[in-house]
Amino acid sequence: MTDTLPDNLTYERGSVTINGQTSTQELTNGITLENDLAPNVPTTVTFRAVVNSIPQNKTISNTASINYDATVGGEIRQQNIDAxxxxxxxxxxxxxxxxTKTDNAASTLAIGDTFNYTISVSNSGEVPLNNVTVSDNLPSQLEVTQISVDGAPIDTLLTNNIPLGDMNANETKxxxxxxxxxSGGLNNFQNxxxxxxxxxxxxxxxxxxISISGSDNNAITIPTNPTPIIPTPTPNLLNLASINSIASKNISYVGDAISYATTVSNVGNVPLGTYDVPVTVFTELSPSVSFIPGSLSINNVPVNCVNPSQINLGILQPGDVRIITYSVRVNxxxxxxxYNIQKLLYGxxxxxxxxxxxxxxxxxxxTYIN
Structure with a gap:
């Protein structure tokens, strides 16, 4: 059996089942049915595909084909029949x-300073969206004092899965x-x-x-010493990088999708990465999840990737930021x-x-699985 998908679909590897049983075969290689097909006994092949773009007419059409031999009394009577x-x-x-995300903070803060993060979420599609939430993991140096949605305070200080309810097309919250x-010790944090x-x-x-990320352009520093900062000469060479990851959900379930966003920043004053050892993010995913093909983006630009275990970011100039987003499915x-464990390596x-x-x-x- 063969099935050539249209350009708007990406096959999800490892998703083939035959009569409800997981198969090691992949659609891209063609599916071979190991047993002969008896009369009037159907064999069902299933697989998953991800929509990677919206066609102009907003419809996707697909067909499958089979090639087989017909036998009568154990003898092949017809060969290479196509249907x-x-x-x-x-x-x-x-x-x-x-x-979109902004703040009204200075780049360098003293302990006790207060400011606001403002996150605008818009339904930029053509259909209503249900159960919209916002997740924003903050470091321990920042204490949340209040959260409000459209000007109304809510009764929680937890920044994961902030509920926005349902949103109509073109609606913004x-x-x-x-x-x-x-507390101090926060260096060039971009949220x-x-x-x-x-x-x-x-x-x-x-x-x-569906999920999407947005980042604040302001990098915040809280020095360890709360006394006024006396400017000192910047070292000639400052080799510093940061990596921080967040998940879209704290609790999930089998069959659900979880989205991750990883921010990689060059917070020094010299380029990081060389041609032989570029800036590379290594990712270790739990064995109970699988990467969803077509979901990887860097700075909201889709990247064709079948496995996010090693993501090459090239050379990062001082101040460069790369935001990596992708999704996994809980199997x-x-x-x-x-869990999602990441490590940054660079020359x-x-x-x-x-x-x-x-x-x-x-x-x-x-993320905990119910």
């Missing part, structure tokens, strides 16, 4: 979110997170928020999930904690005398 299914047409809806600089939602699509038994609940050769290799460990992001 093609009727075309199945699916409607594609334009369901999308847009996130604003989240304001008020924070206080609680990222993830908005997630569900959309009900005609003909689907379960809602589809089982053993173990019942899904450093400011004097062109030989590359030295440095690494930075990222934070561990965990």
């Amino acid at each position: 093609t299914s009727e075309a199945i047409t699916s409607n594609v809806v334009n369901a999308s979110l847009n996130v 604003t989240v304001v997170i008020s924070v206080k600089a609680a 990222t928020a993830i908005a997630s939602s569900q959309v009900n699509i005609e003909g689907r038994t379960e809602p589809a999930e 089982n609940a053993c173990p019942n904690i899904v 450093y050769d400011p004097l062109y005398i030989g590359t030295s290799t440095f690494s930075v460990n990222g934070n561990i992001v965990m």
